[in-house]
Amino acid sequence: xxxxxxxxxxxxxxxxxxxxxxxxxxxxxxxxAVPTDAAAATPLDPKEVxxxxxxxLKAEHAAQQAKAARMREWKRLYGPGPYPDxxxxxxxxxxxxxxxxxxxxxxxxxxxxxxxxxxxxxLAMEDGVYKSAEESFDGALIRIEAFFSKDRQAARATQLxxxxxxxxxxxxxxxRAMAYYYRGLLYLRTGDYDNARASxxxxxxxxxxxxxxxxKSDFALLNYLSGWASHCAGDQTLxxxxxxxxVATDKALVAPAAxxxxxxxxxxxxxxxxxxxxxxxEALGFERVTDFDEDGATMTLTPRVGDAxxxxxxxxxxxxxxxTTRGGRAIDSILxxxxxxxxxxxxxxxxxxxxxxxxxxxxxxxxxxxxxxVGLLSTSVRPTADIRNWDSLPNTVLIGTGHxxxxxxxxxTRYWKGTAPMDGITGTVxxxxxxxxxxxxxxxxRSVADLKPEAPGDDVKIAxxxxxxxxxxxxxxxxxxxxxxx
Amino acid sequence: MRRICGSVAPVLAALALVMxxxxxxxxxxxxxxxxxxLDERGQVSGVGIEGQDISRMADQMVREMLANPAISxxxxxxxxIIDSANFRNQSSQRIDRDMITDELRSRLMxxxxxxxxxxxxxxxxxxxxxRQLKREGVTDxxxxxxxxxxxxxxxxxxxxxxxxxxxxxxxxxxERMTVISFELLDLEYGTLIWNGTYRIRRAGSDDVVxx
Numbered sequence: 248x249x250x251x252x253x254x255x256x257x258x259x260x261x262x263x264x265x266x267x268x269x270x271x272x273x274x275x276x277x278x279x280a281v282p283t284d285a286a287a288a289t290p291l292d293p294k295e296v297x298x299x300x301x302x303x304l305k306a307e308h309a310a311q312q313a314k315a316a317r318m319r320e321w322k323r324l325y326g327p328g329p330y331p332d333x334x335x336x337x338x339x340x341x342x343x344x345x346x347x348x349x350x351x352x353x354x355x356x357x358x359x360x361x362x363x364x365x366x367x368x369x370l371a372m373e374d375g376v377y378k379s380a381e382e383s384f385d386g387a388l389i390r391i392e393a394f395f396s397k398d399r400q401a402a403r404a405t406q407l408x409x410x411x412x413x414x415x416x417x418x419x420x421x422x423r424a425m426a427y428y429y430r431g432l433l434y435l436r437t438g439d440y441d442n443a444r445a446s447x448x449x450x451x452x453x454x455x456x457x458x459x460x461x462x463k464s465d466f467a468l469l470n471y472l473s474g475w476a477s478h479c480a481g482d483q484t485l486x487x488x489x490x491x492x493x494v495a496t497d498k499a500l501v502a503p504a505a506x507x508x509x510x511x512x513x514x515x516x517x518x519x520x521x522x523x524x525x526x527x528x529e530a531l532g533f534e535r536v537t538d539f540d541e542d543g544a545t546m547t548l549t550p551r552v553g554d555a556x557x558x559x560x561x562x563x564x565x566x567x568x569x570x571t572t573r574g575g576r577a578i579d580s581i582l583x584x585x586x587x588x589x590x591x592x593x594x595x596x597x598x599x600x601x602x603x604x605x606x607x608x609x610x611x612x613x614x615x616x617x618x619x620x621v622g623l624l625s626t627s628v629r630p631t632a633d634i635r636n637w638d639s640l641p642n643t644v645l646i647g648t649g650h651x652x653x654x655x656x657x658x659x660t661r662y663w664k665g666t667a668p669m670d671g672i673t674g675t676v677x678x679x680x681x682x683x684x685x686x687x688x689x690x691x692x693r694s695v696a697d698l699k700p701e702a703p704g705d706d707v708k709i710a711x712x713x714x715x716x717x718x719x720x721x722x723x724x725x726x727x728x729x730x731x732x733x
Numbered sequence: 734m735r736r737i738c739g740s741v742a743p744v745l746a747a748l749a750l751v752m753x754x755x756x757x758x759x760x761x762x763x764x765x766x767x768x769x770x771l772d773e774r775g776q777v778s779g780v781g782i783e784g785q786d787i788s789r790m791a792d793q794m795v796r797e798m799l800a801n802p803a804i805s806x807x808x809x810x811x812x813x814i815i816d817s818a819n820f821r822n823q824s825s826q827r828i829d830r831d832m833i834t835d836e837l838r839s840r841l842m843x844x845x846x847x848x849x850x851x852x853x854x855x856x857x858x859x860x861x862x863x864r865q866l867k868r869e870g871v872t873d874x875x876x877x878x879x880x881x882x883x884x885x886x887x888x889x890x891x892x893x894x895x896x897x898x899x900x901x902x903x904x905x906x907x908e909r910m911t912v913i914s915f916e917l918l919d920l921e922y923g924t925l926i927w928n929g930t931y932r933i934r935r936a937g938s939d940d941v942v943x944x
Contacts, residue, residue: 388827392779394937401940414942430827441822441830448825452898456944485823577905577944 326714329354329727337731342376347700353730355705356723358400358713361387362416362635362702365426369639370695372429373675377436384430390415391423392449399718404633405581407588411633412706415722419531419576421569422637424453424466431472432689435479435510438682444476444485456573465572467497468563468644475510475648478503479685499561503648509686511647513544513560513660513674517693518640519567521704529586529630530579533570536642541672541692543663544645548688550656560645567642585630596622635704639695651686658688780909780935781826782894790913790931791836795844797929804888804917804927805848813917814889815841816855824896824911833913834890852886888917888926905944908936 321330337353338346348370352363368383395401395415404414417423427450434443451469474489490502516539524532549555599618603611658677662669677690713719771788799805815838817830842851853860860883866872867879892915899908910932917927938944 392781394779395940395943396937398940401942404942411942414940417939417943434827442827445822445825445827448898449827452825452900455898455900456902480821482821482823577941581941 326711327720337727342371342374342379344374344696345371345376345379351700351702353727355710356713356719357415357726358710358719358723359416359635359702359705360726361390361418361426362637364390365418365422365429365637366639366695366698366700366702368426368429372433372678372689373691373695375676375678377433381430381433384426384433387426388430388449391417391426400722405578407585408627408629410629410631410706410709411578411582412631412635412704412709414633416633416635418635418637419570420453420456420573421566422640424450424469424569425566425637425640426450427453428469428472431476432512432678432687435476435685435687436678436680436682438479438685440476440480440683440685444473444480447473447476454569465496466564466569467493467500468646470496471500471563471646472510475503475685478507479683481684497563500563500646501561504650506650507648508684509548509649509651509688511546511548511558511560511649511658511688512563512690513546513645513662514641514643514689514691515539515541515544515645515662515693516642518638518642519570520638521634521636523632523634525586525632527586527589527630529582529632531576531632531634533567535567539642539693540664541662541669542643542665544692545661545663546647546688546690547659547661548649548651548656549659550652551654553652556649556651558647558649560647563644563646565643566640582630582632585628589625589628589630592621592625592628596620596625633704635702638703639698641691641693653681655681656686658690660690660692662692778937780898780907780937782824782828782911782913782933786911786931786933787833787836790833791840793931794837794915794929795840798841798917798927799844799848801927805845807848810845810848810850811887812850812852812884813841814852814854814886814920816853818855819889819891819918820915821893824894825898825909826894826896826911828894830894833894837890837915850884852884854886857883886920889920891916891918902944905938905941906936907938908934910934 318330321328325331334350334353338350341349345367348363348367352360352367355363364383364387368380368387371377371380371383395417398415401414403409404411406413418426427446431443431446431450434440434446447469451466451473454466454469470489470493474486474493477483477486477489487502493500494502517536519533520536522532522534524530544560546558546560547555548558596618599614599621601618603613603615603618605611606614656679658679660674660677662672662674672692675691675694677688679688680686713723769784771784804811815834817834820830820834822828822830838851841849863872864879864883867874892913895912895914897910900906901908911934913931913933915927915929916925918924919926
């Protein structure tokens with residue numbers, strides 16, 4: 248009986264292009280529906296059993312070899328890792344829409360973790376996966392708040408032959424402030440007004456690094472939101488102080504009425520892009536992204552009971568202005584120093600080459616040799632500024648408040664260019680939440696989902712070099728271990 | 734040739750110094766998980782409230798509260814509510830307030846050894862549910878007997894966290910003064926019968942590449 252099955256498997260295996268043993272292994276349990284007594288009565292052919300076992304071992308060996316070849320290929324492509332199967336396994340533990348971003352977070356390690364967390368957090372917030380959004384912004388903020396005082400990668404960023412991008416990303420003050428801003432909005436969503444206020448206050452503190460006094464603490468939106476959190480918490484004195492600070496900075500803002508219980512935020516367009524300027528790309532600069540037209544928004548709130556209310560939203564902040572009014576960074580002088588060294592080396596090399604050619608003889612040849620060497624070495628001086636950028640930030644944040652009866656309501660946004668409605672832009676599905684005394688509506692004219700999962704501005708070569716740096720590898724390993732442990 | 738070598742060597746030596754390449758002597762693997770003392774500074778720190786602060790703060794509050802005879806030396810142990818409902822965070826640091834009030838309650842319960850009674854008002858719904866089951870006969874009366882009502886409290890611990898941040902942009906130094914203050918509120922008369930304050934003043938600066 249068994250031999251008949253095996254013969255049948257031979258034929259089927261030929262048809263399917265596999266080995267009889269492999270086919271038997273796949274189908275053994277369901278297909279050998281032989282009564283126990285019959286099987287016991289018909290002895291198996293030892294030769295066939297041996298052949299089947301041999302084929303099984305061969306298939307096993309082939310699978311092992313294929314796995315080893317795959318690992319060799321992965322090692323060649325990805326160095327010490329992480330490898331695709333590891334990334335897949337990690338990403339599979341998260342919402343499908345967020346998986347590409349989680350893969351990048353895992354693959355990039357500690358180096359870009361703050362940036363990847365910020366981008367992931369915003370996508371998760373837009374998609375309504377609030378737990379992931381909260382965890383992501385917490386992951387970014389815990390790193391922003393910690394002091395990197397003896398950090399090897401930070402020290403490398405200042406070395407003559409290393410680019411600034413060697414440092415682990417923390418972002419510019421406006422980017423750090425925005426991470427707090429989004430975390431604050433998520434706290435407002437859950438009615439945790441104390442921590443929302445703490446987030447907005449910490450965000451505002453990031454703005455105090457500006458060199459120019461007039462631009463210190465000019466992020467009026469954050470004062471306003473801090474006031475709103477206090478307003479919702481019932482801390483009216485704190486609320487009034489914060490609203491007064493906001494209005495003092497931005498006269499267009501109006502403190503909410505005492506009865507206001509809904510905060511509406513609409514974000515427009517795309518935030519500033521970072522560029523490296525200067526002869527050697529040593530200076531960090533910003534460009535306003537202009538691929539959008541909307542410059543205003545109105546929000547219609549329709550409660551289940553009662554009349555609909557239309558709110559005209561006011562400009563709360565222009566992020567390009569925030570990015571460009573910070574003044575110089577401490578590292579700018581280091582990058583300038585690198586650029587000057589590079590220029591000096593190039594000039595010295597050229598001068599030696601020219602003088603050597605004119606001089607001729609042994610001394611001239613030596614001078615040319617040294618000139619060539621100095622010129623070559625100047626290419627290893629790298630003053631390039633770090634332009635990793637939180638590209639999913641908006642250009643403008645609009646804000647408004649109003650009073651709405653308790654209970655559920657619907658929110659619909661209309662975007663404007665001047666006085667002309669832009670009905671072709673529907674924006675993202677708004678985050679609408681009511682917890683505690685107040686409600687919040689948050690939406691964006693441009694979806695984060697249009698962007699690539701990888702953050703812009705990273706340096707592929709530096710990322711590859713990191714894999715040869717044992718200290719960086721150890722950090723990345725610890726980071727991935729902590730991710731996998733969540 | 735010697736003259737050439739003599740002129741090249743110092744240039745190369747100087748360049749080697751300038752390039753500043755360093756050998757990597759860091760461990761290959763990550764840091765394994767470790768247990769850290771609760772009242773000592775951890776591996777990662779900033780200017781905000783940290784784990785050791787909560788431990789030290791709770792310790793100080795327990796000592797001060799138990800040293801007050803109006804609270805701890807009464808013939809009938811006073812009933813106190815300690816939860817985060819009236820403990821506010823007005824600082825610039827995000828924090829789980831329960832972590833502070835739970836730690837404080839836990840230490841007070843252990844240290845007071847019956848001189849204080851704690852009312853679990855945040856769990857009142859669970860208490861009411863069980864009382865109803867007992868009174869409806871769904872469950873028996875338990876072993877401690879039935880009471881006419883749940884415990885009323887004499888005092889409630891209230892308080893707030895506040896902070897003041899400052900920064901020196903020339904040096905990159907950041908500083909934060911955090912004040913955690915507690916008060917014991919008489920729930921009948923409205924007076925404050927005890928106050929305890931824990932202050933943290935902490936400064937530090939980030940690496941120059943982040944300033």
